[in-house]
Amino acid sequence: MRSGLCCLLAMITGTVAAIAGEPERTPPPTRLEATSQASPPGGKYAVESAVDDEAGTHWASANKALPQSIRMTWDEPVSADAVSVTTVASAMPALYASWRRFELRLDNGVFVEHTFTEPADVAIVRLEGLQTFRQAELVVHEVFEPRTYIGLRDLGFYRDPDRLLAPVRQLARPLPRTALTVTGRPEHPCVYLTPKHIALGRRNAESTTWGAEERARVLKECEFWMQHDEGHWLGFLPEPGACYAYGFTGCPICGASFGTWGGARCAWDKPGQVVCGSGHSLPDEAHPDGGTGYKAEDGRFHYFTGIWNSWVTEQWTQKAIPSLSYAYALTGDERYAERAAFFLDALASIYAESTAGSWDYPSSPPSGRFARPWYQVARTLVVFVEAYDLIYSSAVLDRPSLRPGLAARRPEGPTAQQRGVGRQDAFGLSRPDLTRRQNIDENLMIDGAQYCYEQTFHIALHNGHADYMRGALAVGALLGIETYVTNAIESPCSIWVMLANNADRDGRYFETALGYALHARSLYLTFVEPLLHWRSATYPEGVNLFDDARMRSFYALPALTIDCAGHAP
Known part of the structure; x- marks a missing residue:
């Protein structure tokens, strides 16, 4: 029961989940040092926030200069065969840089480098067998795109012989320009x-x-x-x-x-x-x-x-x-x-x-x-x-x-x-x-x-979201930027999801005020031509939104219900 609860909590916080069983985390270090920190010791963004195993806290560097590092020291030797690294970039992308390359150095001579192929929050680093050490250092060398801070939500060392530790699937996040x-x-x-x-x-x-x-x-x-x-x-x-x-x-x-x-x-x-x-x-x-x-x-x-x-x-x-x-x-x-x-x-x-x-x-x-x-x-x-x-x-x-x-x-x-x-x-x-x-x-x-x-x-499906989506879609269709186009039709909050969530089977919009409903219809209609005229290897004939029954009902049924011999009240 406790294992399942920990897994659920980890999924909610977006850190690390165990598939079955629970890897054993080493005790927290007794001393911590950082190249820089945005708060004094004990403050909100101090370095100890990176190892407290709390989802609501994190370490933040004082600036964006690279490299940034954290050094951990234990009074007694500890052992681990896996390390979890959880950053904060996706939660605050305007402030925190997405890491590209970092390394781990142990005082027993072990050195491990990890490179993200695309922006992500969580990395599970496997060591070669069980390693015993008293000091470890994490060094961030490269980021995808500079931001104001380097951030770390959690850094954990684990005994995980069954390799059960795995990153929770992250929500989709925007690619940098x-x-x-x-x-x-x-x-x-x-x-x-x-x-x-x-x-x-x-x-x-x-x-x-x-x-x-x-x-x-x-x-x-x-x-x-x-x-x-x-x-x-x-x-x-x-x-x-x-x-x-x-x-x-x-x-x-x-x-x-x-x-x-x-x-x-x-x-x-x-x-x-x-x-x-x-x-x-x-x-x-x-x-x-x-x-x-x-x-x-x-x-x-x-x-x-x-x-x-x-x-x-x-x-x-x-x-x-x-x-x-x-x-x-x-x-x-x-x-x-x-x-x-x-x-x-x-x-x-x-x-x-x-x-x-x-x-x-x-x-x-x-x-x-x-x-x-x-x-x-x-x-x-x-x-x-x-x-x-x-x-x-x-x-x-x-x-x-x-x-x-x-x-x-x-x-x-x-x-x-x-x-x-x-x-x-x-x-x-x-x-x-x-x-x-x-x-x-x-x-x-x-x-x-x-x-x-x-x-x-x-992750919002209101009218403002439709505006944002159609703006990026229009430019993607104009200049041939596939990322912007596929985001409108394949992402977790795509036009298909908006239709499925926001329009009922009778073609009614979920915000029932007439003004909002009419405005939503005018917004969704602006997705039609850019997608219909789009051409790519994945969509060689474009995308016809009106192939979808809910899209058709969204525009036809409300008007038909008040039609009286060709007249509307």
Whole structure:
């Protein structure tokens, strides 16, 4: 009974389980030393936490420098033939590095090296027979990707002659960005549309009245964005790591709203100014904003600059870039591709550095890209993907990027987001010969997709999870990153699992509020085209979600139940 309970507890804590019976653990060492530790002796992250056999504690190094080591000494000799090593990286991947290579040294001369072929939390190291020793040292030499700390949850020495000690199967965890393979796609567009759709759209624009009217409407929308030269529009581009905000606190004078994001009361001919519903234009002399907000007498912050920056990036994201890419798709006129590429390249030049989302969004720490917090990063990422896919084959993307020049002019010192909300500054990839395509691929598409991809491993099946999943999926389908695509259909929280868990046999969504249900249907529908158009060795014909009966019922049955002779109440 005790053995089974220990096995169950080990499975719950994610450390080590015995299949049958219980290996004998050596007594804890009497003395411990570490290269560094994030807490003083007796503290939360002190070195003794690595050998206390408690699931809720762990040792953390004081920094990320390598090598890091722990030395253990016993007053009397101990014997062991197996060693279990349990790290903490998967629980806190943003803070703790995944180990790649470590070694064990015993004072009897035994030396054992272990290398992880992929990120994992648990290693069982077998010694050559039963070894007797009084001192042992564990040294971490390499990690997959540097993080702030090196962490160790448990280090145990065991007598395990029957080799029953085994690592508990770990939950899936995200691969680091460095492990991704980008294969590209043979033709574009390939995510939501294909070249056949483009040909059909152009034919309809030429041969039908409604098609011609739609093309005229799109081209009319582009007229505004085709005005002025690039320098004019670059004058509105926020600094890397600038403030972004919803504007929840409203006007400090009267309390009226400024509007939100792309709907804020801003104008291109009044840069930096936001106007409340009562007509107050801010910031002004009495309410200054140096980039990190104005703090009123009541202690609340009013982010005038953040509202303006949000409006600019949302206008470009939701209006300029889609309209220009649609115009290029319908006409093939490279002028539209050129201007769309310019806006995408400009935003990509600050995207990876703008990692706090809206500063007034209720989360700690703040996180996101531009104005979009957390899961809403995906909602603009899919817009970028759709537009970029439409112009991807244009040679204008192979022209030099703005990023190197903008980076050279970046002010020294911490950005507004680090000064204002403590979000650590980030830096995108740059080099002197960077092209627009490379900048957009690396610093917008993959940066945003990796953010979303990592969030999908938090094991939740709500609407936000669907957003994260579709954001990474869209980029994977665009650039040929199979990891992002298979995560959407093969992972423990895939679209199939979402359907099985969240939609009942009558096509009803588990969050029964109508707004949530309708929103979920709109989200799940965005998985269809990227998967249908995907091609790989595993899925040579793509994946048709509507082959699944639950997917079909999710969209058909609720509407049919209220259908009355073709009418809905």
